[in-house]
Amino acid sequence: MELIVCVKQVPGTTQVEMDPVTGTLKRDGVSSKMNPYDLFALEAALTLRERCGGHITALTMGPPQAKSILLEAVSMGADSAVLLSDRKLGGADVLATAYALSQAVKGRKWDILFCGKQTTDGDTAQVGAETAEFLGVPHVSNVTAIEDIAEDHVDVRVDLDTHVMVQRLPLPCVLCMDRDVNTPRLPSWKRRRELTEEPIEVLSVADLPDPDPKRYGLNGSPTKVERIFQPEKAAQRQMIYGSAEETAAALTALLAEKKFLQEV
Amino acid sequence: MAELVIHPEQITPEGAKALVSLCPFGAIREKDGGIDIGQECKMCGLCVRKGPKGAVTLQEDAPEKTDLSDWKGVAVFCEQQEGEIHSVSRELLGKARELAAVTGEPVYALLMGSGVMTGAELLSRCGADKVFVYDAPELETFRIGPYTNAFSDFVRKVKPSCVLVGATNMGRSLAPRTAARFLTGVTADCTKLEMRPDGNLVQIRPAFGGNIMAQIVTTRTRPQFCTVRSKVFPLPKAGESAGEIKKMTLSPEELFSAVQVLEAAKKPKETDISEAEVIVACGRGFKKKDDLALAQSLADALGGQIACTRPIAEAGWLPQNRQIGLSGRTVAPKLIITLGISGSVQFAAGMKGSEFIVAVDENENAPIFDVAHYGIVGDLYQVVPELLRRIREGNYGV
Known part of the structure; x- marks a missing residue:
């Protein structure tokens, strides 16, 4: 079974602030980590490999520093890794990202492509579905369990909010794993130490089957971020100070006035 | 096509330094007295707008004229x-x-x-x-x-x-x-x-x-x-x-689909806090699990549901389906009273749509007061029992 897992390097924290002068994000320091949602996808692939054997490739798109998360993936048990890195990929939205990832997958031999549910920086939860569309294969989002696997199909449990479903998908297919569906293993430091050479294949846009720069990065992105800003604070608020008696009295009066308290 | 073009003749050594520190992604590096833009570039265009004039420009082809007038509604x-x-x-x-x-x-x-x-x-x-x-x-x-x-x-x-x-x-x-x-x-x-x-x-x-x-x-x-x-x-x-x-x-x-549905079933109906009209939400201001009874009493008195922040759900004090926030449920009740919740943005994102937000917290500077309509700075262990007493007694004294 040839398994590919998409991973992404994200900022180490979501506590980002805006620079009031430039109006852009302050990204002080270089703290970054693997997108935590991707760990569930990687663990799902590792578990599946234990069951049916095979080979796992971790795939990411990002700057050269993103190698660190690929090494983490390999330390967790992935067999090889691919980094898609190019200045032409900068400024990519969902469509351009999904197209680039699908191009990195095309031409390879693969059975299942795993994605995490979403990332902690963009939070869109859309790249997996779009990648599947570009690859022309079925996908399922919110996969909570892999029930069964055979030569030519995989049975997965899917969470559809009010319903649950078990679907049988032909291979190849894309599975977007839900959060908290397994307990991701820790990277093996022994494995990490034994890595003699970086098992990372680095690709640029020119290496892709479709090297047309218009399809990638800012140029290939139909959405445009016009501005970013910090969320507004509540317009009118009233602060009450005082003893418990005083504050409770004020609140009770207010709740009664707003009809939250009905005479019994 | 949009592309960043570096104009070395416009870049002084100081300008190069300014550009390096300007880039929020660390994509600009000094090179041979000038600069170079690396693969970290996100095309945010900040170097074009805020950098030394003319140092970096964004070269764009004239936008392709696409006729969008057929698309309506x-x-x-x-x-x-x-x-x-x-x-x-x-x-x-x-x-x-x-x-x-x-x-x-x-x-x-x-x-x-x-x-x-x-x-x-x-x-x-x-x-x-x-x-x-x-x-x-x-x-x-x-x-x-x-x-x-x-x-x-x-x-x-x-x-x-x-x-x-x-x-x-x-x-x-x-x-x-x-x-x-x-x-x-x-x-x-x-x-x-x-x-x-x-x-x-x-x-x-x-x-x-x-x-x-x-x-x-x-x-x-x-x-x-x-x-x-x-x-x-x-x-x-x-x-x-x-x-x-x-x-x-x-x-x-x-x-036609090659995908087969082997099983489909309705999930058992859970208490859904996102449907509640009144919510009493508990945060880390509660010292132990048993104390949540206080919040439950208040919720009962108001005909509402209790809910919580992520730490409370993670501690197992309340089930995860009662967690509010980006990693939990989004709620928009008519009334939400937060008790001992400092108000992380993740939490606030899950309840900001509420019609009336009352926050009770000891810390006057807690961010929850930025989203609250009505803020009480006080100890929930004192305020809530007093509130319950008044409600039970029907003492709404205006």
Whole structure:
């Protein structure tokens, strides 16, 4: 079974602030980590490999520093890794990202492509579905369990909010794993130490089957971020100070006035 | 094509240093007295706008003239399960009416399933000028192939300018898949939508766990897809006037799917805090699990539900389905009282839509007071018992 897992390097924290002068994000320091949602996808692939054997490739798109998360993936048990890195990929939205990832997958031999549910920086939860569309294969989002696997199909449990479903998908297919569906293993430091050479294949846009720069990065992105800003604070608020008696009295009066308290 | 061009002749050594420190992504490095832009570049354009004049320029081809005038109207994908229309779809129809009024264009509802004509009739009274229905046995359960084909057929034939989709598990799977087929943009989890007179939809959404808001437009391609979570927009009442219902058909090839549904079952009904009208939410201000009884009593007195922050759910003090926030539920009750919650942005993002927010916390500077309408600075262990006593005694003394 040839398994590919998409991973992404994200900022180490979501506590980002805006620079009031430039109006852009302050990204002080270089703290970054693997997108935590991707760990569930990687663990799902590792578990599946234990069951049916095979080979796992971790795939990411990002700057050269993103190698660190690929090494983490390999330390967790992935067999090889691919980094898609190019200045032409900068400024990519969902469509351009999904197209680039699908191009990195095309031409390879693969059975299942795993994605995490979403990332902690963009939070869109859309790249997996779009990648599947570009690859022309079925996908399922919110996969909570892999029930069964055979030569030519995989049975997965899917969470559809009010319903649950078990679907049988032909291979190849894309599975977007839900959060908290397994307990991701820790990277093996022994494995990490034994890595003699970086098992990372680095690709640029020119290496892709479709090297047309218009399809990638800012140029290939139909959405445009016009501005970013910090969320507004509540317009009118009233602060009450005082003893418990005083504050409770004020609140009770207010709740009664707003009809939250009905005479019994 | 857009490309950043470096003009070395415009760059002094000081200018180079300024550019290096300006780049928020660390993509600009000094090189041979000038600069070089690396693969970290996100094309944010800050170096162009704020850097030394003329040092870096953005070279763009004249935008390709694409004729978007054929694309008209605001469409809503209406999700149904066993014939029942999801409330988010009706909320979006209400919003679609507002958006469409700006440009004077029609509102469309798109419905797919098996035996869903009753739902179509309801939608025709919820603000849709036209309801397009794909009714076929193959569409009974959600499978990505046939659903995307039906969605695409609708987009090709009707050419809506905007498509709004509920950010449910189904919507988050289907909207991007269909958008990718039309090589157009899809903006996830919008919290605010505004129509410009020129037909471009202004989409505002949180990123970085709600710490930053982004304003996004899709100007070159159509349709403009976006997803919106439940309860972001108000639920309009069904009216009298009914729009037209149009039955649509697909070819057997379009209805075919190699995906089989082996099992489909309704989840057992859980207490759903997102439906509650009154919520009492507990945070780390509570010292032990037993003390949550205090919050429960208050919730009971107000006829509400109790809910909590992530740390409380993670400690196992309350089940996860009672957790509010980005990693939990989004709620928008008429009243929410937060007790001992400092108000992380992740939490606030899940309850900001509440009509009336009362916060009780000891720390006057807690961020919860930034989102609260009414803030009490005090110890919940003192305030809540006093509050309960007054409510029990019917002492509402104004």
